[in-house]
């Protein structure tokens with residue numbers, strides 16, 4: 001049971017923490033390159049549909065579960081087992097989420113580490129061909145395992161340090177500084193990019209749908225991305241929900257978080273693509289490297305470019321940090337409760353596991369670049385397994401639990417939804433629309 005020292009102070013802390021978890025590399029780095037690879041506007045439409053029809057009910061459900069449990073996802077599920085008489089197998093949902101969180105953290109930290117490194121690596125002022133320089137620099141960076149290990153380790157240490165300091169003083173306090181600064185800078189940069197780059201081409205690329213590119217694998221990755229970007233399906237939002245103030249309005253809170261997250265993803269596209277289209281060396285379908293190759297170019301040549309570029313990558317790293325803490329929080333809270341050990345101790349063990357696992361993804365760039373599992377690199381495999389399979393599966397079971405297993409009256413009362421029409425829409429989304437869509441996408445992708 002949470003005591004009062006573990007309740008966020010004020011309504012905004014939960015919103016900022018959940019938005020901090022949601023807004024991260026998934027928005028700034030992943031969304032633009034996925035849209036770029038998978039048919040621009042067509043991908044964006046499917047992604048937005050998943051956000052509204054699946055993300056919204058699942059996020060509400062996760063917060064509701066966490067708020068009722070007031071504990072780590074594993075213990076929250078145990079509470080439902082003992083108080084509501086549901087099958088004890090549901091506890092597996094908590095475990096499954098904690099595992100997914102560590103798996104995601106393992107490779108998340110590799111990319112966040114690259115962002116950290118980029119704080120110190122702007123394009124030199126005397127470079128003759130900045131976009132070529134940028135492409136070469138990233139290639140060189142990837143080929144050095146030791147350099148990557150250094151940054152991967154540093155990022156994980158920072159994450160563990162914040163989580164060790166606690167939910168309110170560590171996570172809550174850090175997020176209140178990070179988030180407003182991040183929003184301010186993103187807006188500034190999008191204005192800069194639209195004035196200096198090819199904004200027209202970027203907009204038509206991002207929003208003109210090309211449905212010929214839509215295959216079942218594009219649909220499954222759009223759905224996976226919707227889960228990933230909203231931090232759903234693995235208990236991060238459930239764990240944060242444990243600290244939400246009793247009276248906070250869930251619908252307003254969730255709508256705001258989803259709006260902020262989607263806004264940042266789209267704006268990230270509006271920052272990156274105008275620069276890509278203005279530089280022939282860069283291609284919109286470059287994949288994961290897109291971000292690290294284009295952004296340094298954006299800063300090249302502007303007044304105080306070293307400073308602006310450093311500031312931007314500090315912010316990307318901070319956005320990643322406010323997400324990574326939520327990836328490790330569910331398992332930390334569980335270990336703290338289960339073994340009665342300090343958070344510092346718990347997070348050290350968990351961080352080490354994520355670090356080791358992360359080496360597999362890190363070496364996919366260099367030492368084991370040719371190694372393949374189901375014709376994917378180790379990194380792509382981890383990404384696919386967690387985002388396209390584990391998160392949607394977690395989300396499916398969360399929707400089933402809230403929509404079908406728990407009694408309707410109980411959910412309705414706890415959710416404090418008064419408007420009948422809205423309740424009908426909400427419960428039907430949770431009961432039918434979200435599970436059926438997730439199921440259909442799985443069936444489609446597998447057969």
Ligand code: PHE
Pocket residue numbers: 021022023024025026027104227228229230231232234236323324326327
């Ligand atoms: N939502 C985060 C991002 O977009 C990643 C994340 C996924 C965080 C799952 C927590 C849980 O970067």
